[in-house]
Amino acid sequence: xxxxxxxxxxxxxxVSYDEDKIYEITSHxxxxxxxxxxxxxxxxxxxxxxxHTKKSVITEALKDFDLKWTTSFQSRVYKALASIPCGExxxxxxxxxxxxxxxxxxxxxxxxxxxxxxxxLPCHRVVASGRKIGxxxxxxxxxxxxxxxxxxxxx
Numbered sequence: 001x002x003x004x005x006x007x008x009x010x011x012x013x014x015v016s017y018d019e020d021k022i023y024e025i026t027s028h029x030x031x032x033x034x035x036x037x038x039x040x041x042x043x044x045x046x047x048x049x050x051x052h053t054k055k056s057v058i059t060e061a062l063k064d065f066d067l068k069w070t071t072s073f074q075s076r077v078y079k080a081l082a083s084i085p086c087g088e089x090x091x092x093x094x095x096x097x098x099x100x101x102x103x104x105x106x107x108x109x110x111x112x113x114x115x116x117x118x119x120x121l122p123c124h125r126v127v128a129s130g131r132k133i134g135x136x137x138x139x140x141x142x143x144x145x146x147x148x149x150x151x152x153x154x155x
Contacts, residue, residue, distance in 0.1 A: 002030050003038040008051040009149040011142060013119065015049070017042060021066040025049065025117045027138040045120060052119050053150055056085040061120050076100055077111040084125045087150045091129050113137060119146065131155055 005013045015038055016024040022042060038046040041064075048058045059082045067075055080098035084090055090098070092105040092112070099108065112123040118138060124146040128134040133155050136143035147155055 002032055002034045003046070004034050004036060005038070005046050005049040007049060007119065007146075007149075008053060009145045011138075011145060013049050015042070015046070022061075022064050023066045023116070025120050027118060027142060049119055052122070052146075053086050057083055058120055059083060061117075065117055065120075073099070073101065073104075073107065074111050074114070077108055078115070078117075078121050081112075081115075081121050081123060081126070084122055086122075087152065089125055089127050089131065089147075089152065089155070092126060092134070093129065095126055109134070125150075127155065 001017060003015045003017065005015065007013050011027055012029065014026050014028070014030055014034065015022060016030070017039065022045065045058070045061050045064065048055055062079060062082055067078065070078065076099040077095065080095055092108045096102055096104040096108045112126055113135065115121050115123045115137065124136060124143045126134065133140055133143060144155065
């Protein structure tokens with residue numbers, strides 16, 4: 001099933017879920033039917049998606065995300081990514097260090113491109129060296145929009 005949440009930045013967010021797990025959080029509208037209400041079990045995630053600036057991080061959501069498809073490296077990167085506080089930026093190189101793989105910045109970039117849980121796993125907070133914006137699966141304008149909501153305007 002899919003649910004819809006409107007983010008404080010004006011972005012429409014779609015959440016794929018069942019009783020056991022959340023499978024995807026995306027800004028791309030799904031072709032399936034969309035419910036307006038996310039189950040109570042995931043209410044804390046929906047609240048975070050509505051305004052990701054109210055709570056610094058949402059690491060507790062990792063238990064509710066379907067991460068079976070990830071490798072050990074990807075899982076470490078996503079766990080490190082979940083700890084990046086609102087309003088802070090990290091480089092791909094620094095995220096690699098946080099994940100225990102110094103020097104794996106290109107591999108971290110690849111992991112970011114596969115992130116199925118935008119905002120909740122805040123890949124928008126990861127930038128290239130020199131605070132260059134880098135990429136984002138939902139587009140650079142969306143990345144800037146999310147960062148502006150967090151008070152970051154100089155990127």
